[in-house]
Amino acid sequence: MIEVLKKTALNKVHHELRARMADFAGWQLPIWYTSILEEHRAVRSGAGMFDVSDMGRVWITGRKAGVFLDRVLTRSASRLEAGSSQLCLLCLEDGGILDDLLAYRLATDRYLIVWNAGDIEQKLAWLRHWAGSDPDIVIHDRTADTVMVAVQGPAVCRLQNLKGVCSLPRFGHTRTRIENVEVLAARTGYTGEDGFEIISDGANAAQLWESFMRQGVKPCGLGARDSLRLEAGMLLYGQDMDKSTNPYEVGLRWLVEMDNGDFIGKNALLEIKRQGVKRKLVGFRMTGRGVARSGYKIVRCGQEVGKVTSGGCAPTLGVNIGLGYVPTELANIGADIEIMIRNKPVAAKVVNRQFYKRGAQNDP
Amino acid sequence: MTPKEYKYTQEHEWICPESKNKGKVGLTDYAQSQLGDIVFLDLPAPGTQVEQGKKMGELESVKAVSDIFAPVSGQVAEINQTVVDEPGLVNKDSYGAGWLVRLELSKPSELDALTDSDKYDEFVAQLTENESEQAGG
Secondary structure (H helix, E strand, O other): OOOOOEEOOOHHHHHHOOOEEEEEOOEEEEEEOOOHHHHHHHHHHOOEEEEOOOOEEEEEEOOOHHHHHHHHEOOOOOOOOOOEEEEEEEEOOOOOEEEEEEEEEEEOOEEEEEEOOOOHHHHHHHHHHHHOOOOOOEEEEOOOOEEEEEEEOOOHHHOHHHHHHOOOOOOEEEEEEEOOEEEEEEOOOOOOOOEEEEEEEHHHHHHHHHHHHHOOOEEOOHHHHHHHHHHOOOOOEOOOEOOOOOHHHHOOHHHOOOOOOOOOOHHHHHHHHHHOOOEEEEEEEEOOOOOOOOOOEEEEOOEEEEEEEEEEEEOOOOEEEEEEEEEHHHOOOOOEEEEEEOOEEEEEEEEOOOOOOOOOOOOO | OOOOOOEEOOOOEEEEEEEOOEEEEEEOHHHHHHHOOEEEEEOOOOOOEEOOOOEEEEEEEOOOEEEEEOOOOEEEEEEOHHHHHOOOHHHHOOOOOOOOEEEEEOOHHHHHHOEOHHHHHHHHHHHHHHHHHHHOO
8 A cells, every 4th residue: 555645734835945855754844945954054053944744733631631641741741830841751651762742731721742753643542542531631633734833043033023932931832923823832942953833723834934934034854854953962753762762771861750640651760760771872973984874883892782873964063973872881971982884883982962052162 | 057078877977088098977966966965975995996887986965875886997096085075066066076086997988888968968857857746746
């Protein structure tokens, strides 16, 4: 059977802009419009925008919505104030990561979760399983009839149509209008820059997009989305983490609140924490010539010790970087490792995985 | 746009015959536009013997790894160190400053089997047409 690619409400706009399209988690999305490097630089130095409508948007409402989310997430959603949001994890009972997501508290009994595009059905089934038939928990997936645009870069608060939301703190959100389009705007992002993620009805997608085009915001594709997030040391679910990894290995222990009641996976995670982990996800920088790619072997003294999960060039830093799993004893800044690139070992060094830091010196 | 004096392969390499048995080799403009920003080149060392149609090197764009094939057989006489240091030159000037290697041809008659610029343009037009059919709808 041929799988039909899902199209976002901006699909036609992307084609009109002559974007190079690609398949991503079942969606047809732009990989680039003009050039990945140009788009990457636009976000680091000015403002760029991305169609991130592939990200799932699920409203969780009802009297027990907060209690329910506290049970399925690794951080307490009910402790959030209305108007704020936080990153958290959805864990399986064995502590494996089912997804990473943003949980927004919209009002007392209204929440929104924004999660990755992959395995949507499986994740919804997981939520419904734990919600049971409780009439006080309503799960409403609105991914198909809404659109989400990320506007990112140091210049976002100089854009006329974002002036009204620039008083929002990081992770804050509000309902507002952008050129007459009703939106939910949140000060969040996945690029390592200041920015907003904006949700509206699919019917208004083109109008919203064009209002940013008129402000000179550069359309950016999946290529830059990936190079920006990697450079900022942000993880990609399905690549850097998945069901077979736990928050302690991937370095996301700060997303696990052990005082968040009896959440799913807690007992397993307590045990993992007690025992310690055998491997860790680290950042590395190539010191030899070559580009590391996902799936390449990491070796030390001629022996395979792990795998690269993400790799590529860091355009802002002018070096080649990556993420990968290594045994805990090698997970120290400065440790020498080698990456097997087409059967040749190429030297690399373990470094802080926040390769690029906004406003910092960013020496390679 | 495609230089008339060059010869082309269906793998999107070009060779510019400089003398009877020497030629400069590079990637076509279509190739660079398909690959996107090129960030890394792995070229054969001078002295390496290469064979027509066989892999002689590799390049990495931001997104992916691709092979570079030898348009004709021969020996690598020189590599363009400038492009190794700045692979983006292939995107900026694929037929000029972005050349890759200079070959000493062992079988100059192989050039006859390559495509001229008009035929190559037609070939690319066909590919582009197929592509826009796939993208549309």
